[in-house]
Amino acid sequence: MKKILSILSISILLYSCKQEQTKTTQTVNDTPQKEVKALSPITNEVLETAVIYEANIRQYSPEGSFDAFTKDIPELKKLGVKIIWLMPVFPISETKRKATGGKDSKFASEFPEAERKKYLGSYYAVSDFKKINPEFGTIEDFRKLVKTAHDNGIYVILDWVPNHTGWDHTWLTTNPDFYKKNDKGEVIHPEGTDWTDVADLNYENPELRKQMIADMSHWIVNENIDGFRCDVAGQVPTAFWQEAIPQLRAKKDIFMLAEAWEPELLKDGLFDMGYGWDRHHAMNHIAKGEKKVDDWYATFDKDTKRYAADDIIMNFVTNHDENSWNGTIQERMGEGANAFTVLNYVTPGMPLIYSGQEYGLSHRLKFFEKDSIPKAKGTEWTLLEQLADLKKANKAMHGGKEKANYTKIDLKNDHVLAFSRAKESDELTFVANLSKENQKITLTSEGTQQDYFTKKEFKGTTEVELKPWEYLVLETKK
Numbered sequence: 001m002k003k004i005l006s007i008l009s010i011s012i013l014l015y016s017c018k019q020e021q022t023k024t025t026q027t028v029n030d031t032p033q034k035e036v037k038a039l040s041p042i043t044n045e046v047l048e049t050a051v052i053y054e055a056n057i058r059q060y061s062p063e064g065s066f067d068a069f070t071k072d073i074p075e076l077k078k079l080g081v082k083i084i085w086l087m088p089v090f091p092i093s094e095t096k097r098k099a100t101g102g103k104d105s106k107f108a109s110e111f112p113e114a115e116r117k118k119y120l121g122s123y124y125a126v127s128d129f130k131k132i133n134p135e136f137g138t139i140e141d142f143r144k145l146v147k148t149a150h151d152n153g154i155y156v157i158l159d160w161v162p163n164h165t166g167w168d169h170t171w172l173t174t175n176p177d178f179y180k181k182n183d184k185g186e187v188i189h190p191e192g193t194d195w196t197d198v199a200d201l202n203y204e205n206p207e208l209r210k211q212m213i214a215d216m217s218h219w220i221v222n223e224n225i226d227g228f229r230c231d232v233a234g235q236v237p238t239a240f241w242q243e244a245i246p247q248l249r250a251k252k253d254i255f256m257l258a259e260a261w262e263p264e265l266l267k268d269g270l271f272d273m274g275y276g277w278d279r280h281h282a283m284n285h286i287a288k289g290e291k292k293v294d295d296w297y298a299t300f301d302k303d304t305k306r307y308a309a310d311d312i313i314m315n316f317v318t319n320h321d322e323n324s325w326n327g328t329i330q331e332r333m334g335e336g337a338n339a340f341t342v343l344n345y346v347t348p349g350m351p352l353i354y355s356g357q358e359y360g361l362s363h364r365l366k367f368f369e370k371d372s373i374p375k376a377k378g379t380e381w382t383l384l385e386q387l388a389d390l391k392k393a394n395k396a397m398h399g400g401k402e403k404a405n406y407t408k409i410d411l412k413n414d415h416v417l418a419f420s421r422a423k424e425s426d427e428l429t430f431v432a433n434l435s436k437e438n439q440k441i442t443l444t445s446e447g448t449q450q451d452y453f454t455k456k457e458f459k460g461t462t463e464v465e466l467k468p469w470e471y472l473v474l475e476t477k478k
Contacts, residue, residue, distance in 0.1 A: 039150040041253030042083075042226060047272070047312065047350070047400030049391050050082035052257075054319055056355040057087065057136050058120065059371045066141040070148050077152045079358060079381075080388025083255060084149055085229045087320060088123035088159045089142065091133050093166025097121040098197045098368050101325070105194060108368075119368050123159070124231060125166035125197045129215040139223075146224055155226035157255055158219055162212055162240075163232045164190055164198035171211075172199060178208040190235070203237045213244045220251050227255035233271065234260035241270050257314065266311040272401075273312040276349060278302065280316055283340045286434050287333040293417040293434055297408055300347075310401040315344040316352035323354060324367045336469045338383060339432045345387040346421065346430045346473060348403045358384055390452055394475060395426040411441045416466065427476040428452075433466035440465050449474035 053076055061068035066089075076084070099108040099119040108119035120135065132139050149156045165171060171178045172187065179187040180200040190200045201208060219225045228248075233241070246269070248254055258271040261278065265271045282299040285291040303313060316322075317340050318329050329337045344351045356365070356373030360380040365371045391397040398404045404423035411418050415435035421428055429449065433439045441464050443449075448459045452473040458464075466472075 042155055042255050044401045046082055048398040048402060050350055051080040051388060052083040052085055052350055052352050053081040054085045054352060054354045055087060056320060059365045059373055060355050062372050064370060066137040066145045070145045073148050073152055077154060079353060079384050080391055081154055083155045083157060085157050086159060088126060088161060089133055089136060090126045091128050091131050092121040092123065093125045093127040093168035095167035096197045101367060120370060121368055122197055124161050126161050127166045127168040130218050155255060157227040157229050157257065158225050159231060160216060160228040161231045163235050164200050167199055177205055178202060203240050209240055209243060213247055216248060217251060220248060220254065229257040231259050233258035233265060234262045238264055241265065245270050263306045273314050273350060276313040276315050284332050287336045287340060292414045296417055312400055313349040314352050315347050315349045317341055317344055318354045318357055319352060320354065324364055328362055328364060330362055336434060339434060339469045339471045341383060342471055342473065345391060348406050349399045353384060394428060395423040396421040396428040398423055413439055413441055415439050416441050429474040432471035433469060436468045438465055438467055448477045450477055
């Protein structure tokens with residue numbers, strides 16, 4: 001009997017540890033201190049309502065520091081943020097450091113010496129994968145950021161750059177065989193790109209794979225981070241990810257985001273989420289009047305066929321590449337910005353907020369120099385906060401591995417996008433006029449539906465005229 005009770009006690013203890021936050025005890029001079037709760041591993045339940053935030057530390061504040069960002073983490077929590085993706089936090093190479101981008105890009109060394117200091121280079125030209133960029137602060141400042149996020153129930157993932165390194169990386173001296181070379185035996189930058197500030201890595205070398213996994217493991221084991229966003233993951237052989245990710249997951253339950261669309265990267269426990277590039281491009285085309293809503297439907301149908309039901313797609317209206325190189329949300333989407341922002345939230349998947357989006361960022365952030373985002377809350381903040389509340393309250397908004405279903409609604413209008421979503425007893429319908437002209441439609445509902453934003457109710461058959469870029473998020477009243 002005592003043996004049975006003992007087994008039962010152990011089972012209850014293990015269950016409690018799994019359901020609650022993990023507890024750790026700190027000791028100072030061998031004296032036990034007050035218990036500190038560590039953030040529980042990320043779960044499917046968390047992913048259903050999660051919002052991911054891309055943090056551009058350099059441009060987030062005038063200081064461009066970890067500390068300046070850390071103090072705002074409790075504010076980001078109000079926007080439903082559950083995952084913070086930190087753009088690369090590693091030292092940046094000085095050799096071949098870029099000062100400008102594009103076809104006519106220039107190196108910092110091409111400018112007068114007095115001017116060179118302002119060119120800080122690309123985050124993606126890493127000189128050491130195990131150190132912190134002093135531009136942002138110290139490793140202690142980084143640890144404070146991670147702890148503050150965890151204290152607020154938010155996970156932190158690092159932007160990892162596995163495809164290449166900067167030209168100052170020690171591997172170029174110690175392990176030149178880690179890199180791809182031309183016929184002359186010279187290390188090269190990634191072919192077919194203008195990424196001349198980085199050296200291309202050679203994944204045919206098993207020692208490189210071993211060292212890359214070790215460097216990634218360092219941040220999980222020693223710095224308690226919760227996963228990675230992997231830059232140009234599709235350009236790295238899938239075989240590497242098949243080798244690396246199981247080893248990383250063995251150390252901790254982590255979240256893996258691929259900057260890629262290839263379905264094979266989301267299979268067999270590799271990446272949890274990929275980029276919704278095609279969805280993003282469809283929105284840009286519709287916003288510019290180049291295509292109609294049929295393009296959205298076709299894109300979503302394509303995603304449904306090529307991805308598994310439990311694959312997660314990241315939805316976004318902007319990110320660091322789009323903002324700096326292709327234009328602001330306003331430049332690309334104009335008066336349709338809010339409609340497409342809402343679409344990103346109500347579509348199956350996980351919505352992204354990029355630094356400054358929550359404050360109505362209306363300029364292209366400099367990529368190689370210091371810049372800054374606005375920090376005044378306005379209509380954009382209010383909209384994102386409302387969407388976060390809806391995502392948490394209505395299961396029809398679930399977008400993770402057990403996402404709510406999606407059903408297209410044909411309103412017989414080429415400019416009006418409509419679909420419904422449902423999970424368990426929750427239902428909602430999204431309707432949006434994605435054009436510059438008024439559009440008339442007929443809404444039909446068996447019960448009563450209420451627009452989440454205006455609280456206007458619709459029942460039965462209703463003739464509706466939508467203004468340009470007007471949208472409705474109709475919740476079915478219970």
